[in-house]
Amino acid sequence: MKKDYPEANARLAEVAKSWAEGEVSHDVWRKERHTIISTVWSKKRDWESNQNHTLPLKKKAMSSPSLTMPNVVVPPQLSGANTSSLYQVVDAEVSHEEVLLLAVLLLSMSFTAVFLLYWV
Amino acid sequence: MLTWTSAQATDVGAKRKINEDNMLSRPDIGLWVVADGMGGHAAGDVASQEVVNAMMQLKESPDLADFVDAVEDKLLSVNYQLRKHGQEALGGRTLGTTVVSLFLLDTMGACVWAGDSRAYLYRDGELSRISHDHSAVQEMIDAGVITHEQAAFHPHRNVITRAVGGSENLYPEVRVFTVKANDWYILCSDGFYNELSEELIAVNLVQSTPEESVRILMEKSLANGALDNVTLIVIHVGEE
Numbered sequence: 066m067k068k069d070y071p072e073a074n075a076r077l078a079e080v081a082k083s084w085a086e087g088e089v090s091h092d093v094w095r096k097e098r099h100t101i102i103s104t105v106w107s108k109k110r111d112w113e114s115n116q117n118h119t120l121p122l123k124k125k126a127m128s129s130p131s132l133t134m135p136n137v138v139v140p141p142q143l144s145g146a147n148t149s150s151l152y153q154v155v156d157a158e159v160s161h162e163e164v165l166l167l168a169v170l171l172l173s174m175s176f177t178a179v180f181l182l183y184w185v
Numbered sequence: 186m187l188t189w190t191s192a193q194a195t196d197v198g199a200k201r202k203i204n205e206d207n208m209l210s211r212p213d214i215g216l217w218v219v220a221d222g223m224g225g226h227a228a229g230d231v232a233s234q235e236v237v238n239a240m241m242q243l244k245e246s247p248d249l250a251d252f253v254d255a256v257e258d259k260l261l262s263v264n265y266q267l268r269k270h271g272q273e274a275l276g277g278r279t280l281g282t283t284v285v286s287l288f289l290l291d292t293m294g295a296c297v298w299a300g301d302s303r304a305y306l307y308r309d310g311e312l313s314r315i316s317h318d319h320s321a322v323q324e325m326i327d328a329g330v331i332t333h334e335q336a337a338f339h340p341h342r343n344v345i346t347r348a349v350g351g352s353e354n355l356y357p358e359v360r361v362f363t364v365k366a367n368d369w370y371i372l373c374s375d376g377f378y379n380e381l382s383e384e385l386i387a388v389n390l391v392q393s394t395p396e397e398s399v400r401i402l403m404e405k406s407l408a409n410g411a412l413d414n415v416t417l418i419v420i421h422v423g424e425e
Contacts, residue, residue: 069362081359103250
């Protein structure tokens with residue numbers, strides 16, 4: 066029910082409220098209401114057919130074999146063969162020496178921390 | 186082509202002495218009305234009867250907008266008459282009535298209402314309200330002050346904010362909708378929906394005929410206590 070003519074009903078409620086609050090006259094409300102209802106009445110067949118066919122038409126269009134892909138220019142940094150996703154993670158190469166150096170640094174930091182804690 | 190059949194019933198209920206509700210079914214022109222009067226004997230019943238009498242005079246119309254104009258003209262005229270009658274014959278007493286009317290034309294319909302009598306639509310297994318109550322509790326619900334559950338027990342649950350005859354100016358509201366085969370519509374007074382939850386209405390509404398729907402719904406409503414007058418009209422849309 067709430068899906069039936071939502072714009073028309075929202076407008077009817079809005080103008081009715083303005084009339085009840087004294088912002089517009091009864092004549093304005095009456096003319097506006099007549100116009101709104103006449104408009105939906107004259108276009109009801111279009112509205113009903115749109116309601117009945119919107120989803121199937123869209124679905125059909127999506128799967129139509131006659132449709133072609135849009136002609137989009139792909140930037141060179143994204144067009145490489147290895148790039149399968151924008152969020153692809155590339156493996157980093159680290160040498161054994163660098164790992165050893167890092168381990169020594171961590172060890173020395175740990176000893177320093179223990180020394181400072183117990184002897185100072 | 187869509188066709189409609191309808192049935193209606195009204196009952197004084199278990200507590201009230203007089204029935205202040207009135208109703209009108211005109212399936213020949215696609216018009217149905219429920220009016221719930223207030224003000225006591227010789228006031229509420231008169232007010233709701235006046236609305237029904239006025240609506241009975243409406244002629245078939247091929248145009249929805251023109252018909253809504255004609256309905257509003259009748260309601261504004263009755264509003265004026267009731268105010269005058271209250272001043273002149275009842276010593277300034279207010280007599281008023283709610284009104285909910287439904288008009289179906291081809292594949293479209295319009296609902297015009299003032300007060301808390303309701304119009305419901307049952308379509309595709311779902312019951313929804315067409316009208317929006319003009320009542321104190323509905324305003325509180327809309328403002329987020331109370332919930333629907335709290336409204337059922339609120340001390341101001343019987344206070345309505347618009348009624349035919351209730352004040353100098355009447356502001357009926359309008360809503361338009363599509364009409365489809367197998368739609369079921371209900372027009373009812375608060376004495377009906379206060380006794381039966383929307384879940385129970387939805388479960389019991391669809392029967393083989395509108396007469397059967399009305400019989401079952403009325404029976405259940407009365408069985409629940411019926412503190413107020415109970416009135417309902419059930420309309421079923423078929424297809425030829």
